[in-house]
C-alpha cells in the first residue's frame with residue numbers, strides 16, 4: 242500500500258512538472274481597471290483572439306498571465322516586477338500608456354526580460370533600452386501626421402494645444418505637433434490639464450478667445466470627451482483633433498453628439514485594413530464581438546503574434562534570445578501593417594486619420610511615413 246502511494250505521488254509530481262514544463266508563460270501588463278481601463282479591455286480582446294488562433298509555440302501551450310496596472314504609474318512598475326519575480330514569465334506584452342511603459346519598462350530592462358508594448362508611442366519608451374520593443378509607430382511621426390492634417394486638410398492656421406501634464410505621451414505628442422505645425426507657418430497657443438480633471442472651462446474660455454481654427458488635444462478619451470462637451474457648450478463648433486488616445490467606445494458614450502467632429506490619428510481602421518491578415522482579423526473579431534475592432538485590439542493581436550514569432554525564431558525561451566529575435570523582426574505581416582522592428586526597438590508604419598461621425602469612428606485618410 243505504501244509503495245503504491247509513493248509511486249502514485251511520484252507520478253502526480255512528474256505530471257505536474259510536465260504540465261508546468263509544457264507551457265510558455267507570457268505576462269500581460271495592461272490597465273484593466275481605473276481611468277483608462279477601456280484601453281486594457283480592447284487590447285486584451287486582440288491578444289486573446291491571437292491566442293485562440295495560435296495557442297502554442299515550440300510544441301508548448303502559451304499561457305497568458307494578465308496583470309492589472311490599475312491605470313497607475315506605480316502599479317505599472319509593480320506588476321512588471323511581479324510578473325517576472327513571482328510568475329517567472331519569459332516575456333511581457335505591455336504596457337499601453339507611455340508613462341506606464343516607461344515605469345514598467347525600467348524594471349523589465351533591469352531584469353533583462355523582453356517587453357513589447359502594443360501601443361506606447363512616446364520615443365523615450367525604447368530609447369537606450371535593449372529589452373523594450375513596440376508594435377506601433379512613434380510620436381514624432383504621429384505629431385507630424387496631425388500637423389499635416391490640421392494644416393492641409395482642416396486648413397487650420399491657428400491651433401490651441403491642450404497638454405495633459407502628467408502623461409509623457411501627451412507632453413511629447415504636443416511638442417512634436419507644435420514643432421511641425423509652426424514650421425508650416427501655423428500659430429500655436431497652449432493650455433494645460435491633468436488626467437482626472439473634470440472641469441476645463443477656464444482653459445477653454447481662454448483658448449476660445451484666441452479664435453482658433455482647431456483644438457489639438459493629444460490626451461486620453463475620458464478628458465477629451467468632457468472637454469468636447471464643454472467646448473460645445475461654450476459655443477465652439479470647429480474641429481477637435483486628437484491622437485490615438487482618443488479611441489474608446491467611452492469617448493462617444495461620455496461625449497455624445499459633442500464628439501462629432503473629433504478627428505484623431507491612429508494605427509488602424511477596421512474598414513481599411515492594410516494587409517490580408519488585417520482583413521482576416523476584422524472578420525474573426527466581428528464574428529465574435531458583433532462589432533468592429535479598435536486600433537488597440539488590432540495592436541494587441543499583432544503584439545501576441547510578433548512575440549510568438551520571435552520565440553519561434555529564437556527556438557528558445559531564453560529572454561536574451563527572444564529579445565534578439567524581436568529586434569530582427571522583418572516585414573512581419575500583422576493586422577496593422579507589415580512590421581519591421583529596427584535596432585532601437587521601434588517600428589515604422591502608416592497612420593490613419595479617423596473622424597467621429599454620427600457617433601461612429603469613421604475612416605478619413607491614410608498618411609504614410
Ligand code: PHE
Pocket residue numbers: 280337338339340360361362363410485486487488536537
Ligand atoms: N499611444 C498612447 C500612449 O503612448 C497609447 C494608446 C495607443 C492609447 C493607441 C490608445 C490607442 O500613451
